[in-house]
Amino acid sequence: MNIVRYEPWHLIGRLHREIDQLFGDTHATSTSGGSTAANWVPSVDVHEEPERYTVHADLPGVEAKDIQVTADKGVLTIRGARRLEARENRKGFERLERITGDFVRQFSLPENARADDIRARHNNGVLEVVIPKQAAAEPRRVNVEVN
Numbered sequence: 458m459n460i461v462r463y464e465p466w467h468l469i470g471r472l473h474r475e476i477d478q479l480f481g482d483t484h485a486t487s488t489s490g491g492s493t494a495a496n497w498v499p500s501v502d503v504h505e506e507p508e509r510y511t512v513h514a515d516l517p518g519v520e521a522k523d524i525q526v527t528a529d530k531g532v533l534t535i536r537g538a539r540r541l542e543a544r545e546n547r548k549g550f551e552r553l554e555r556i557t558g559d560f561v562r563q564f565s566l567p568e569n570a571r572a573d574d575i576r577a578r579h580n581n582g583v584l585e586v587v588i589p590k591q592a593a594a595e596p597r598r599v600n601v602e603v604n
Contacts, residue, residue, distance in 0.1 A: 496558030497539070503564070510570065510588040514562065517582035518555065524579060526586055528572040533564045535584065569593070 502513045514535055516524065524537040541557040566572060571589045578585045 495561045497556040497560050499560055499562060501562060509590055510567070512564065512586040512588070514584040514586070515582065516579070516584050519582070521579040524584060526575070526577040526584075528566060528575050531566050533566050533575070533586070533588070535562045535586065536560065
């Protein structure tokens with residue numbers, strides 16, 4: 458006997474997404490130049506360390522050449538696309554559950570982030586974005602002169 462986890466809200470969310478796709482309505486993410494449609498949203502983990510921030514995005518099936526990471530005006534943007542591989546048309550049943558198409562994730566960068574030194578690496582379907590922190594500014598002590 459298999460134990461099956463019952464999640465009714467997951468099913469309702471999935472039904473909502475499928476109805477939106479049926480009518481051609483996709484999630485739109487506003488960018489500085491207009492809007493870009495996103496078919497799916499990758500899961501991410503954001504971790505803060507003393508010297509940096511790290512963002513890990515799950516991008517299975519997405520090639521590195523299809524990923525674009527930008528930092529502009531205090532916003533980190535991860536965008537790209539997962540493409541469906543070409544298939545032969547055969548008779549029979551088929552079930553496709555993996556979402557394909559464009560994705561966009563945007564994050565506000567903290568004030569102490571060094572946007573010019575951001576690095577990104579793609580390995581085994583996981584994108585790692587490292588955002589170094591600036592050193593905390595030490596208060597400058599001013600000597601008081603005596604007249």
